[in-house]
Amino acid sequence: MGTTAADRLTPDTGLTPDTRVFLDHAATTPIRPAVLELVIDTMRLGGNASSLHAAGRAARRIVEQSREQLAAALRANPSEVVFTASGTEANNLALKGLFWAARDADPRRRVILTSGVEHHAVLDPVRWLAAHEGCEVVYLAVDREGRVDPAQVREILLDRADEVALVSVMWANNEVGTLNDVKDLAHTCAQFGVLFHTDAVQAVGSVPVAVDEVRPDALTLSGHKLGGPIGVGALLLRRDLRPVALLHGGGQERSVRSGTLDAPHIAGLALAVELAVAEQPAYASRVGQLRDLLITGVQQVVPDAVLNGAPGSGRLPGNAHLTFPGCEGDALLMLLDAAGIMCATGSACQAGVPEPSHVLLAMGRDERSARGSLRFSLGRSSQERDVDALIDALPGVVARARRAGQR
Amino acid sequence: MSSERRRIVAALSGGVDSAVAAARLVDAGHEVTGVHLALARDTASDAPGSAPGARPSRGCCTAQDARDAARIADVLGIAFYVWDVSEAFEREVIADFLTEYARGRTPHPCARCNERIKFATVLNRAIALGFDALATGHYARIEPADPATGRGPTLHRGADPGKDQSYVLAMLTADQLATVVLPLGDAHKDEVRREAARRGLTVAAKPDSHDICFIPQGSTRAWLAARLPARPGRIVDGATGRILGEVADLTGLTVGQRRGVGLPTISSDQQRRYVTAIDVATATVTVGALTDSEVTLIVGGGAQWCGPAPGVGWRGRVQVRAHGETTPAVLTDVGAGRTVLTCELPVRGIAPGQLAVLYEGTRVVGSFTMDRSAPGVAPAAVAADVVRGVSG
Numbered sequence: 001m002g003t004t005a006a007d008r009l010t011p012d013t014g015l016t017p018d019t020r021v022f023l024d025h026a027a028t029t030p031i032r033p034a035v036l037e038l039v040i041d042t043m044r045l046g047g048n049a050s051s052l053h054a055a056g057r058a059a060r061r062i063v064e065q066s067r068e069q070l071a072a073a074l075r076a077n078p079s080e081v082v083f084t085a086s087g088t089e090a091n092n093l094a095l096k097g098l099f100w101a102a103r104d105a106d107p108r109r110r111v112i113l114t115s116g117v118e119h120h121a122v123l124d125p126v127r128w129l130a131a132h133e134g135c136e137v138v139y140l141a142v143d144r145e146g147r148v149d150p151a152q153v154r155e156i157l158l159d160r161a162d163e164v165a166l167v168s169v170m171w172a173n174n175e176v177g178t179l180n181d182v183k184d185l186a187h188t189c190a191q192f193g194v195l196f197h198t199d200a201v202q203a204v205g206s207v208p209v210a211v212d213e214v215r216p217d218a219l220t221l222s223g224h225k226l227g228g229p230i231g232v233g234a235l236l237l238r239r240d241l242r243p244v245a246l247l248h249g250g251g252q253e254r255s256v257r258s259g260t261l262d263a264p265h266i267a268g269l270a271l272a273v274e275l276a277v278a279e280q281p282a283y284a285s286r287v288g289q290l291r292d293l294l295i296t297g298v299q300q301v302v303p304d305a306v307l308n309g310a311p312g313s314g315r316l317p318g319n320a321h322l323t324f325p326g327c328e329g330d331a332l333l334m335l336l337d338a339a340g341i342m343c344a345t346g347s348a349c350q351a352g353v354p355e356p357s358h359v360l361l362a363m364g365r366d367e368r369s370a371r372g373s374l375r376f377s378l379g380r381s382s383q384e385r386d387v388d389a390l391i392d393a394l395p396g397v398v399a400r401a402r403r404a405g406q407r
Numbered sequence: 408m409s410s411e412r413r414r415i416v417a418a419l420s421g422g423v424d425s426a427v428a429a430a431r432l433v434d435a436g437h438e439v440t441g442v443h444l445a446l447a448r449d450t451a452s453d454a455p456g457s458a459p460g461a462r463p464s465r466g467c468c469t470a471q472d473a474r475d476a477a478r479i480a481d482v483l484g485i486a487f488y489v490w491d492v493s494e495a496f497e498r499e500v501i502a503d504f505l506t507e508y509a510r511g512r513t514p515h516p517c518a519r520c521n522e523r524i525k526f527a528t529v530l531n532r533a534i535a536l537g538f539d540a541l542a543t544g545h546y547a548r549i550e551p552a553d554p555a556t557g558r559g560p561t562l563h564r565g566a567d568p569g570k571d572q573s574y575v576l577a578m579l580t581a582d583q584l585a586t587v588v589l590p591l592g593d594a595h596k597d598e599v600r601r602e603a604a605r606r607g608l609t610v611a612a613k614p615d616s617h618d619i620c621f622i623p624q625g626s627t628r629a630w631l632a633a634r635l636p637a638r639p640g641r642i643v644d645g646a647t648g649r650i651l652g653e654v655a656d657l658t659g660l661t662v663g664q665r666r667g668v669g670l671p672t673i674s675s676d677q678q679r680r681y682v683t684a685i686d687v688a689t690a691t692v693t694v695g696a697l698t699d700s701e702v703t704l705i706v707g708g709g710a711q712w713c714g715p716a717p718g719v720g721w722r723g724r725v726q727v728r729a730h731g732e733t734t735p736a737v738l739t740d741v742g743a744g745r746t747v748l749t750c751e752l753p754v755r756g757i758a759p760g761q762l763a764v765l766y767e768g769t770r771v772v773g774s775f776t777m778d779r780s781a782p783g784v785a786p787a788a789v790a791a792d793v794v795r796g797v798s799g
Contacts, residue, residue, distance in 0.1 A: 331536060334440070334488050404535035 021341040021389045025318055025379030026174060026202060032227040032275060032380075035268045039229055042264035049261040050250060059263045066263075066270035070234065073270075073277040074204070074221075076211035082235045082253045083266050087201040087222030088121040089246070090235035093257065094197045094218040095125040095168060097243025099135060102165035102195065104244070109165040113156060115140045115148050116362035119174050122199055123358075126168070140169065145310040146178040146363050150185050161192035168196075171203035171219075175346045175359040175375055176309030177319025179207060183214045190215065195241070201225055201233075205276030206284065206316050211236055221273070223265065227380060228272030232265035279380075287378050288317035290387060294376060295320050297391040302398050308360060308373065318378040323360075323369045327401040332374055335397040341390055344375045413539040414438045415588060418525065419479055419487070421472030423603045423610050424544030426479040428590040430606055432542055433483050440538070441480035441487040443473050444529060446496045446520070447621040469620075475610050482608055492528055499523035501621060508631050511687035512760030513661045515575070515729075516619055522578045530586060540586045547573040548592030548769075549584050560584040562713050563769040567595040574729050577764040577774035578711045628659035628667070640690035642670055645683050645699050657692050660685055663700060663756025668692065681756065701753035702780035705736075705763055710746045712773040717741075723767045725750060727757055727777065733766060746775040753782075 022030075031039075047059030064078075071078040084090045095112070102109040112126050116139045129135035138156060140148045148169050157164065167189050171182050182198050189196035197218040203209055205226035211219060217238045224230040237243070237256070249258030276283075292312075298305050298320070306323040309315050324332060329345035336343055346357040356370035376390065417429035419441045432439045447469060473489060480487030500520050507514035530541045546565030552558060559581035565571040579587065591599060603611035622630045637656040644651050654660075654669050664682045683700040684693040705725070710716075717723075719741055724733035725748055734754050740747035748763060757780040765772040 330488065330490070331532075334486070335536060337486060338440075400535070400537055404532050 021386045022381070023341060023343045023376040023378065023386060023390060025382070026225070026316075026375065026377035027344060028224045028230060029227055029379040030381060031224070031229055031268075032272055034275070035228055035272045038271050039264045039268040042267045045263075047263070049263055050252065059261070062263045062267050063261045066266045069270040070273050071236075073274045074209055074211050074219075074236065075213070076236050077239065079239050080211075080236050082237050082257050083261065083269075084233045084235060084257060085231055085259075085262070087199070087220050087225075087233040089257075090220040090222070090233045091119075091121045091197075091199055092125050093235055093243060093246055094220060094237070095122065095166065096129060096133075096246060097256070098195055098197065098218065098241065099129055099133070099165045100244035101242055103133075106162075108163050110134055111136045111138055111160060111164045113138045113140055113153060113164060113167040113169075115142055115169050117142050117146050117173055117175075117359040118168070118170050119199060119201070122168055122170070135165075136163075142362055144363055145314065146173050146176050146308075146359060147310065147314075148180055148185065150181055150188050153185060154188050157188065157192040157194060161194055164192075164194045166195045166197060169198060171198045171200040171209070172207065172316050173309065173359060174202045175357055176321045176363070177202075177316035177377075178309040179203070179314055179316065182216065186214050186216045189217075202316060202319075204273060205280055206318060208280060209277070217241060223269040223272060226272050226276040229265050229268045232262060232269045234269065283380065284317040287380075287382060288313075290378050290382055290384065291317055291320050293384065294378070294387045294390065295322070297387060298322055298394060301391055301395045306369070308363070308365075316377075318382070320376045320378075321373060322376075323365070323373045324398055324401070325369065325372060326405070327372045327398060328404065329371055329373050331401040331404050332372075332397060335400055336374075336390075336393060339393045339397065341393055344377070346373065346375060412436050412438060413588075414440070414537065415540045415542050416440050416442050416529075416533040416538045417485070417542045418529065418544075419443050419476035420544070420616075421475035421479070421610065421613075422544070422616060423600060423608070423613055424546070424591060424596075425476075426483075426544070426608050426610055427594075427599045427603050427606070428542055428544040429479070429485070430483055430602075430608070431590040432588065433485060439483070439485045439542075441476065441483070441485050442529070442533075443476035443487070443489045444525070445469070445473070445489050445491045445493055446524070447493060447501070475613070479608055479610065482606070490529065490532070492524055495528045496520065496524055496621075499528075505631070505634060507760050508658055509635055509687070510760075511657070511660075511685040513758035514760045515762055516621075517729075518575045518578065518762055521575055526576075526579055526583050526587065530583065534586060540588045542588040542590060544591055545572045545576055545589050546570040546591050546594065546596075547576050547589055549587060549589055552581075552585065559714055562771040563592070564766075564771075565591070566593045570596045573766075573769075573771050574726055574762065574764050577713065577762065577771045579713060580711065581714055584713070628656075631659045632656060638687065638690060640692055642668065642692045642694055645693040645695035651694065654692055657685060657687070657690065660692060662758040668694065670694065697755060700755050700757070702755075702757055702782050703750045703753055704781040705748045705750065705754075705757060705777055706779045706781075707746045707748075707763060707775040707777040709744045710741065710765075710773045710775040713771050714773075717765075717772060721765075721772075723765050723772060725754075726764045726766065727754055728761060736765070738765075 042062055047055035049060040049063045067081045068078045071081050112135055114126055126137050130137045140152055142148055169180055169185050172179050186196045195217045198216045199220045200209055201220055201222045204221045219236040222233040243256055245256050247258045252258050252261055295307055304325050308321045308323060333345050356367045360370035415432055415437050417439050419425050429439055477487050500516050503519055504514050504516050533541050546567055548563040548565060550561045552560045562573060562584055564573045600611055635658050638658050640654050640657040642651045642654055652670055660682055662682050678696045680694045681697055681700060682692060683695045719738055721738040725736040726733045735751040737749050739749045757777055759778055761777055762774050763777050764774045
């Protein structure tokens with residue numbers, strides 16, 4: 001054909017990138033230029049990190065330096081880093097791999113505790129284990145803001161600690177942005193000798209993540225949420241844990257995750273994590289102020305808009321999640337999209353069919369408000385004019401969506 | 408199509424017709440947004456349904472159609488969304504489909520969907536959201552309103568006689584037609600397929616859909632049997648009144664049907680036997696020769712006129728099935744909730760629940776749902792009490 005995918009890229013709004021307002025950083029935030037350069041340079045270098053010759057050594061050096069760089073940024077041990085191809089893969093490895101290993105060691109251990117507000121990359125593996133592998137899932141309740149109470153975990157563990165294979169609770173919610181007290185959760189589990197995994201995909205780079213302080217047994221992170229490339233993630237996994245592998249093959253990554261090491265993406269991930277963690281305090285302060293400006297501004301022009309999730313420092317600095325009574329979220333999204341403003345209704349949906357957010361339902365909201373919500377997520381490149389553009393467009397968009405009504 | 412730039416929702420089914428329809432609007436310079444309608448969903452997921460975040464999974468064909476529709480929008484470079492109208496579809500189309508069959512009638516779900524979903528729920532939503540019009544890939548033509556004469560927009564047969572779909576759009580009012588765009592009205596199917604291939608649309612060779620979209624395997628009786636209680640009945644010879652046999656479940660039978668009744672399809676005197684009537688109240692299926700189902704008098708519910716309502720004595724042609732011949736007919740009574748039509752030649756196999764569509768030349772005059780029909784009654788002899796008394 002002679003054309004590449006990039007040649008065929010055509011803007012579908014007729015707007016230039018400068019006039020578009022991107023408020024969906026929680027889906028994918030743009031790659032950092034320095035990271036992009038590093039990925040390209042490393043890709044040019046080539047080499048298989050498992051080879052014994054000079055080219056292999058060069059690639060291996062990049063992978064191992066990246067491992068150290070990533071571990072240092074998160075105050076973990078390099079030997080704890082397992083590189084994966086995505087956050088989803090890291091979650092699957094933690095949940096399935098650790099469940100199988102725990103059950104194999106002790107057949108009574110077949111319970112997983114998790115919350116109803118987890119990302120589908122946690123909920124769906126757990127549901128699959130329940131349907132096919134005899135796992136019993138205990139869903140932890142969340143409060144109105146979407147938070148798990150560690151006391152609830154303690155109570156269940158007092159009763160059934162020796163039946164529990166794993167506890168998995170997210171660090172920060174991807175939809176409503178609420179932060180969990182993962183330190184308390186991890187310590188509670190540790191007291192009972194129960195494994196604790198946390199999906200920290202939204203947290204790393206946005207809030208302080210110090211593995212040596214929180215001490216989770218497994219922690220998931222992903223490249224494209226923090227300025228790294230798409231297609232790479234990592235599981236920080238306690239050195240002595242031996243999850244059953246999902247991918248068998250060449251024995252890379254402690255034989256836990258076989259597959260030729262993707263040195264270019266691994267290098268990009270490590271640099272992105274290092275930069276994001278270094279900039280985190282300044283980022284949280286600047287973007288947190290923008291977020292508050294956005295929330296206040298929205299509620300000024302749409303007074304009945306309701307903020308979901310925890311207020312202030314209890315939520316991700318870049319997350320503003322609001323319900324617009326009387327509107328369909330997907331109608332709002334479409335109208336904003338047509339005005340050049342990109343946001344999200346929640347987590348991604350199946351074949352484009354919008355579902356009421358399982359997160360809001362678990363938080364006790366009814367289906368109507370769960371359908372009429374939007375997530376605005378800010379990032380490194382966000383500016384006050386992005387917020388201004390949203391506030392300008394919103395009254396007309398909400399009025400129109402209200403006329404179209406709710407199902 | 409006017410030359411001004413309009414904001415148009417193009418309904419994309421994932422098939423070739425709606426794809427080419429949308430493409431033509433893009434070429435004409437309109438601001439086109441692709442919308443795929445999620446009509447039915449299968450809530451029986453393989454995962455335990457009570458778990459938080461359990462997603463209702465849709466039938467595989469539907470999901471494939473949604474992907475095809477999204478891909479079409481990508482190729483055309485237009486925005487694309489899925490609108491979930493499954494609740495309205497369940498309420499307005501599927502529930503009606505079940506009720507009608509339970510009454511021994513034969514509903515027309517595609518026409519019902521056009522009337523209640525596509526050109527009602529979806530069109531209204533599009534207009535409320537600030538769009539100017541809704542476009543579909545139907546093969547029918549809309550003549551725009553003529554401000555000079557004050558005539559509103561009119562609906563006409565599509566140019567391709569093999570594909571004409573004016574029958575299933577006949578219930579559209581002039582108001583609706585003013586905000587509907589049918590870019591394939593002048594097109595022929597083979598030309599549309601060639602155009603799709605030329606445009607690089609991967610659905611160019613996708614087969615036409617003929618079945619009812621919410622009945623996956625195409626077996627309406629099996630689908631109904633899973634949802635409605637079985638209605639055992641007797642089979643009666645319409646000519647002699649003799650009981651010919653039993654039928655385990657008369658639900659889903661249709662007037663004009665020959666196979667699947669549970670009788671030899673040919674009677675002892677070598678005549679082919681057809682269902683000529685279904686009476687749920689007495690659990691009776693009447694069968695007879697094809698000529699036994701010939702009628703000239705058709706009685707139905709209130710008509711939906713596409714333009715000014717014609718009066719008694721109107722003369723034109725009637726079409727009683729989606730792909731059928733037309734017959735000359737005279738409107739012999741018209742009133743609130745009732746329409747009576749007298750055909751000048753006998754028509755066969757009228758199934759209560761189906762649409763009668765009235766035409767003047769290529770123009771759709773109106774339509775009504777047929778309730779009853781009766782053999783030859785001369786137009787002059789039709790009195791209201793006769794009409795009320797017709798059976799079958």
